[in-house]
Amino acid sequence: MTLYESVFNHNRQWVAQQLEGNADYFSRMADGQEPEFLYIGCSDSRVQPEDFMGVKPGEVFVHRNIANLVPNNDTNSYSVLQYAVKFLKVKHIIVCGHYGCGGIKAAMDRKDLGALNSWIRNIGDVHRLHRLEMDALPDDAARFRRLVELNVQEQCLNIMKLSFVQQARAEGEYPRIHGWVYDMSHGIVRDMNINMANFEEELALFRVD
Numbered sequence: 001m002t003l004y005e006s007v008f009n010h011n012r013q014w015v016a017q018q019l020e021g022n023a024d025y026f027s028r029m030a031d032g033q034e035p036e037f038l039y040i041g042c043s044d045s046r047v048q049p050e051d052f053m054g055v056k057p058g059e060v061f062v063h064r065n066i067a068n069l070v071p072n073n074d075t076n077s078y079s080v081l082q083y084a085v086k087f088l089k090v091k092h093i094i095v096c097g098h099y100g101c102g103g104i105k106a107a108m109d110r111k112d113l114g115a116l117n118s119w120i121r122n123i124g125d126v127h128r129l130h131r132l133e134m135d136a137l138p139d140d141a142a143r144f145r146r147l148v149e150l151n152v153q154e155q156c157l158n159i160m161k162l163s164f165v166q167q168a169r170a171e172g173e174y175p176r177i178h179g180w181v182y183d184m185s186h187g188i189v190r191d192m193n194i195n196m197a198n199f200e201e202e203l204a205l206f207r208v209d
Helices: 003-021 025-029 049-053 075-087 102-109 114-129 131-135 140-160 163-171 196-204
Strands: 037-042 060-065 092-098 176-183 188-191
Touching: 003 025, 037 049, 037 075, 049 060, 060 075, 075 092, 075 163, 092 140, 102 114, 102 140, 114 131, 114 140, 131 140, 140 163, 140 176, 140 196
Parallel strands: 037 060, 037 092, 092 176
Antiparallel strands: 176 188
């Protein structure tokens, strides 16, 4: 049996296990969703948020792409965010990067990746914004790890600049924006504790009255 074929066997076993514990499991799932979290993460197959967050189905709305980016011209991530904020009313938006990210490494290596170049260029812009800090670091390994963190920070700021996010926050305390970094070498996820108040001057340029 191939790995592909085994997926369907696993699916049937999983269905049986869920129904054994709760006969209404799937009918309740079909009724709708009210997730508390929107998770924006990297597409890397080794990073599975449902596992390290310990959440159940229906508790986290997930969007993933290469290097967990939220570019201002990407209608895909924009649509996910708008739906999560305006219709699902999520309380927490999480941008989660991870050390060892291939997208970040590609941006640092500056190789020609064809159609991917336009996507990776967003990471290059993060590097450019923080060039002085990056250049002051002792080696490429330190710069690699720091660019992962700075990329998360910049994507959080991109989210804060969105008009519908500002409007929702003006009407109440949610959604709250969080930047996380996951370390695959030991499985620990760290909250970067990004204080948006530190970027008040920059965000003021994008404020919608």
